[in-house]
Amino acid sequence: MRLRLLLTALTGALTATLVAGTPTAPVARASAPPPRAPAPAPVDGVRWTPCPEDTSADCGTLRLPVDRSRPSGEHFDLALARRRAADPERRIGVLLVNPGGPGASGVDFAVNDVPSYFGPEVRARFDIIGFDPRGVGRSQPVVCSSELLSRGPSAYPRDRAGFDRLAAHNRAVLDDCRRRSGPITDHADTLNVVHDMDAVRAALGERRISYFGHSYGTLIGEQYAEEYGDRLRAMALTANLDHSLGLRDFMVSSAKAAEDSFHTFVRWCETTASCALYGRDVTAVWDALLDRADRGLVTDPADPGGRPLNAHALTLTAFSDFYGPNWARLASYIAGLTAQKTPPTNPVPATPTAPQGTRAEPFHAVFCQDWRFRPKSYEEFARLTEAELRAAPHMRGATRTHDAVAGCVGRPDRVNNPQHWLRVTGAPRILLLHSRHDPANHFTWATAVHRQTRTTTVLLPYEGAGHSVYGRNACTRGAVDDYLTRLRLPNPGSSCPPAAPVNNG
Incomplete structure (x- = not known):
């Protein structure tokens, strides 16, 4: 779903009309x-x-x-x-x-x-x-099973068992997509x-x-x-x-791009009176918002049940608005979330419903055959994640790239288009x-x-x-x-x- 949202942001940016760092190897x-x-x-x-x-x-x-x-x-x-x-x-x-x-x-x-x-x-x-x-x-x-896709494990495993669950899930998804879509899945x-x-x-x-x-x-x-x-x-x-x-350079340079866009947004807010965060320390406001989200204290204003918004969702929203860039909208969104009163201790939980049927899911069928990106162990993936976070501390790495690579974990090593x-x-x-x-x-x-x-x-x-x-x-x-x-x-x-x-x- 995160990748589908990012794809929507990309095509929307087409219809709307990083500072270069050290070259990646x-x-x-x-x-x-x-x-x-x-x-x-x-x-x-x-x-x-x-x-x-x-x-x-x-x-x-x-x-x-x-x-x-x-x-x-x-x-x-x-x-x-x-x-x-x-x-x-x-x-x-x-x-x-x-x-x-x-x-x-x-x-x-x-x-x-x-x-x-x-x-x-x-x-x-x-x-x-x-x-x-x-x-x-x-x-x-x-096309793949909607229910199977909806119950995927975290793309940020915390231990070897979590990494193994991610790999097993990706293999199950690939098998399911092959069964439903035929050989085009592998071509x-x-x-x-x-x-x-x-x-x-x-x-x-x-x-x-x-x-x-x-x-x-x-x-x-x-x-x-x-x-x-x-x-x-x-x-x-x-x-x-x-x-x-290569894999590390791909992930780190993507994170640098996201972080650079964050700082470009901050500079705009600091010099533009119409920015909803003008006159404030935008970086401090954003970091505090992510910290509150980590503790479950930020709720989705579009959800009548008061469902919490985690930091991952917030960075995804910011990343999507950087595509335009839609800085004014992002600033207003951050200001609104920052002004939220402390949410109830027991927000109304969303009623879990297992999605039925299938949905089109071509992203990893393409991406994982175009790139030989296969982290082999939890330790390797953890090192890559740490490198991302160092490159983009305010954006928590590069959401899109991380999720893309995570979806290739456990897939066959052979790729058609390395x-x-x-x-x-x-x-x-x-x-x-x-x-x-x-x-x-x-x-x-x-x-x-x-x-x-x-x-x-x-x-x-x-x-x-x-x-x-x-x-x-x-x-x-x-x-x-x-x-x-x-x-x-x-x-x-x-x-x-x-x-x-x-x-x-």
């Missing part, structure tokens, strides 16, 4: 990328029909094998949505898009968000196509998605495509450029992932944008990607905060639009100034 350069894929077999074209939700968009499917090594085996329908170029006479081609996750729906993004997200020139000149990656949304989603990794994306290109009859990817969608883009660089016309990536990171040093040859110049104060993806992730592909990429830092980048201001939007439509890149070494934070207070 990648895995050894000797790590080789997967072998380059052969050209895919010919596929039938996509059959388009008006989308039920919005008939101004087209929806379609493409039948593809679940396991590329068994083309005659089980197949699934990859779901797509298209918005045709508004000015067909000036049409450049197709622009495939992915909004991240893993688990966000590219179909929903194309149908609901594209008309307000991209600038008029991009919408005029491209057929913009979103797709649900395999195992996600309408593309044969990975939902990003490298398979990359091959699917090229099958889409072939089905559309396009020699080359353009691509826009955000957050986890940048990993799709990076690996497509690696596998199929000569089939790219242009590629713009925002909030980049560094797929060469980390490696990115090697891109034959691709056109690629535009990278990244917020200097991204709460989720540390700025050094972008610099590492740029360092690995220096002759192929141009990095444009956005000097502000938040996870979303493209729609922040005229500079970020203009850089992407000019590049996609005219193949005009910003000058190396340039950057975009910060914009005002989103005010949803």
Whole structure:
């Protein structure tokens, strides 16, 4: 549920419009990328029909094998949505898009968000196509038992027995998802998605495509450029992932990003009279609130039963608001909780109800096949958790990253798409944008990607905060639009100034 809430925050930040620390160390350069894929077999074209939700968009499917090594085996329908170029006479081609996750729906993004997200020139000149990656949304989603997922043990085990329970639970979930979803559970990794994306290109009859990817969608883009660089016309990536990171560096740099966003929020409150915490020691107020939450003395204002809010839930809320960033809303929320009177000693407990049926749960099916992150013992995981907390004492580590890694404990060691040093040859110049104060993806992730592909990429830092980048201001939007439509890149070494934070207070 925590990961589902964070995914909601991510896609919400897309529709709304860390200070770089010590660079995190990648895995050894000797790590080789997967072998380059052969050209895919010919596929039938996509059959388009008006989308039920919005008939101004087209929806379609493409039948593809679940396991590329068994083309005659089980197949699934990859779901797509298209918005045709508004000015067909000036049409450049197709622009495939992915909004991240893993688990966000590219179909929903194309149908609901594209008309307000991209600038008029991009919408005029491209057929913009979103797709649900395999195992996600309408593309044969990975589904699992709701009841089993709801009774998972803590992602913060306190001893070896707790760690063993976590590992056993993850194995039970994996077995359950496999039973309910079939072999796609073990083939939902990003490298398979990359091959699917090229099958889409072939089905559309396009020699080359353009691509826009955000957050986890940048990993799709990076690996497509690696596998199929000569089939790219242009590629713009925002909030980049560094797929060469080892486990400790991944967790610690994520924690540093969250902590940096907290301090950026504090600085805004200290200098902005409209902040609900203006004139107070914001850090002290926040730490005291977390301490009260640890003792069960903070209640959820949205719960009529007065259910306690723990510190984990509070840091999750703050982290989600850093995505926008929605600082005014967060400040008002903290002020309201701080003003709470001491809650009753016996709050009305929530009536336990076991959720029934199944729910889509693709996150770990993707994440745990993209990263060789398998803490082997309680002692190793405890050391990683301590390192997180040292890097982010006010944010209690990095909630999202910790939960992601915890969900891989106990899973099989073999992964389809392990980390490696990115090697891109034959691709056109690629535009990278990244917020200097991204709460989720540390700025050094972008610099590492740029360092690995220096002759192929141009990095444009956005000097502000938040996870979303493209729609922040005229500079970020203009850089992407000019590049996609005219193949005009910003000058190396340039950057975009910060914009005002989103005010949803």
